[in-house]
Amino acid sequence: MTKYLRAYSISLQETLQRRTTLMMDRVGGFAIVLSLFSFWNALLGDKSSFLGYSRQEMLTYVLLINVLRALVFTGRGWQLVGEISSGRISSYLVRPIDYYGYALALDLAQKTVHVVFAFLEVAILAVFIRGALFIPTRWETWLMFVLAAGLSSLIFFFMEFMISSLAFWTSESGGPLFCFELFLSFAAGAFFPLDVLPEALRRALSATPFPYMVYFPARVFLEKVSPTEAAKLIAIESCWLVVFIAAALSVWHVGVNSYAAEGG
Amino acid sequence: MTIALETKGLTKDYRSPVKEPGLWGGVKALFDRQFKDTRAVDAVSFKIEEGELVGFLGANGAGKTTTLKMLSGLLTPTSGEATALGHVPWKREAAFQKKISLVMGQRTQLWWEIPALETFKLNQAIYGIPEAEFKMHLTELVDLLELGDHLQVPVKKLSLGQRMRAEMAAALLHRPKLLLLDEPTIGLDVVMQKKVREFVKAYNVRNGATIMLTSHNMTDVVELCKRVIVIERGRLLYDGSLDRLVERYADHKIFKVRFSKPISAADLGQFGTVVNVADMTAEIEVPRAEVAAAAAAILRTYPVKDFNIEDVDIDDIVRRLFTHS
Numbered sequence: 001m002t003k004y005l006r007a008y009s010i011s012l013q014e015t016l017q018r019r020t021t022l023m024m025d026r027v028g029g030f031a032i033v034l035s036l037f038s039f040w041n042a043l044l045g046d047k048s049s050f051l052g053y054s055r056q057e058m059l060t061y062v063l064l065i066n067v068l069r070a071l072v073f074t075g076r077g078w079q080l081v082g083e084i085s086s087g088r089i090s091s092y093l094v095r096p097i098d099y100y101g102y103a104l105a106l107d108l109a110q111k112t113v114h115v116v117f118a119f120l121e122v123a124i125l126a127v128f129i130r131g132a133l134f135i136p137t138r139w140e141t142w143l144m145f146v147l148a149a150g151l152s153s154l155i156f157f158f159m160e161f162m163i164s165s166l167a168f169w170t171s172e173s174g175g176p177l178f179c180f181e182l183f184l185s186f187a188a189g190a191f192f193p194l195d196v197l198p199e200a201l202r203r204a205l206s207a208t209p210f211p212y213m214v215y216f217p218a219r220v221f222l223e224k225v226s227p228t229e230a231a232k233l234i235a236i237e238s239c240w241l242v243v244f245i246a247a248a249l250s251v252w253h254v255g256v257n258s259y260a261a262e263g264g
Numbered sequence: 265m266t267i268a269l270e271t272k273g274l275t276k277d278y279r280s281p282v283k284e285p286g287l288w289g290g291v292k293a294l295f296d297r298q299f300k301d302t303r304a305v306d307a308v309s310f311k312i313e314e315g316e317l318v319g320f321l322g323a324n325g326a327g328k329t330t331t332l333k334m335l336s337g338l339l340t341p342t343s344g345e346a347t348a349l350g351h352v353p354w355k356r357e358a359a360f361q362k363k364i365s366l367v368m369g370q371r372t373q374l375w376w377e378i379p380a381l382e383t384f385k386l387n388q389a390i391y392g393i394p395e396a397e398f399k400m401h402l403t404e405l406v407d408l409l410e411l412g413d414h415l416q417v418p419v420k421k422l423s424l425g426q427r428m429r430a431e432m433a434a435a436l437l438h439r440p441k442l443l444l445l446d447e448p449t450i451g452l453d454v455v456m457q458k459k460v461r462e463f464v465k466a467y468n469v470r471n472g473a474t475i476m477l478t479s480h481n482m483t484d485v486v487e488l489c490k491r492v493i494v495i496e497r498g499r500l501l502y503d504g505s506l507d508r509l510v511e512r513y514a515d516h517k518i519f520k521v522r523f524s525k526p527i528s529a530a531d532l533g534q535f536g537t538v539v540n541v542a543d544m545t546a547e548i549e550v551p552r553a554e555v556a557a558a559a560a561a562i563l564r565t566y567p568v569k570d571f572n573i574e575d576v577d578i579d580d581i582v583r584r585l586f587t588h589s
Contacts, residue, residue: 002389002392003386003389003390005389006385006386006388006389006390007386007389009382010375010378010382010383010385010386013378013382014375014377014378017377017378017418018377087371088371088372090333090338090366090368090371091366091368091371091372091373093337093338093356094336094337094338094356094361094364094365094366095361095387095390095391096358096361096362096390096391097390257340260338260339260340260354261339261340
């Protein structure tokens, strides 16, 4: 366990050390939220609700996107691709450490830093729009939200880990990773609530793990799902996590073996 | 003596895609990918005893790194066997990994943005080194490698020599019994090369560790290794003492002379084989037995501005070995 704690600590230091990258990431993320915020504000105009979301709920959703993006979508996928294609991964494969546990520890550290920043940003915005946000008062809601968001964060890690591991076979696994990230932002509800989409598309998406990443935790937070429904969805989400852990680890192991067979 | 490393018929083929040149070749390769197998290591067998320090020589692409990668467990061989410290390396058992280290001169395991000490602490946790032992090893390594306070500085701020020594320390904190060094002095200036060499020697003696090292630097090999293994195109060409190898194949030295006026190649031919004459400089291969006499004669007869006697470089010896076989 100590090795993963050490890995967490070293990654935390590095994330804080690379201040420019961190600031750029935060400014970029914040710009998205700010534009979504203005967009919905304008669209709502003097309507009191839209697509079943009150003004207050819609603005809260947008701010939640900022926090959930930081918690769920922060990861080192690109670095893993680089480490595999440059062969740097070798130095880990000869040391007694499970790389995925190590990678998870590194990601969690980055997520920690980004979530702290995201909260600060949201707090600043919240001051300007005082009273216009929906804050749940039931502790069950908070518990479910944390659970749902925590699971999403892990699902994302294993998904990204799986896709990045394709670098063992192709030097172009940056391509799939890029497509995945783009599609994910859309399908997860990280640009807008999925209620905006046509019914058929929404149904199709609900059979995938994507809506669990942002849309579902946000709806739990906004108390748009009943506690029983939320519990059911969290159970499904847990199944998705198990599926992706299994998939990611198999792809990784097959990848490492083929790396060992074909040469690093 | 106990055997630390043993290989029997170790063979490794690499499979790489072949593409016909040009755009059409690219399109074809998209649908019908052809592969070509290249034999990187070909039925190599040797035994190394515990505590030996062996030089592993060969030209670029001869299969040295591939062999080291198999011995460290990074690569699985196509066929053949190997045991290292009683383990099959490519099973990658933790018990095995805790006893070995692979250092590649051109790769780094240090975290770039933060001080090397942090990577050391990470390795302490990875290898499960108790705190007291860690402190003891660290003090010793810092002292031997003259790392001083370089460990508190972000790795990216270190010079290549400092980084390489920190790299070495990171790889040795767990006191590996088997050390595989791939080009440990590459890119370092002579002073640093010497420090790294002295350290490798000291580590070998102090810990009785088995060390296998590859280098293009003849001095590394001469100063460190009594025994060398030479491979060429994946095949084992020579396994034995370095003295015998040098006697047999490096039967001459190279004179590099700069004159203060042009000298003709024909004149210099009497001392040995003239490799190269350009304007006022010349390179002559002189048989070992005649080195002293020839040097004296050249200095006496010609207006010499600068004079160097060099060993034949290792690639040359290997090439000779190859043509002789």
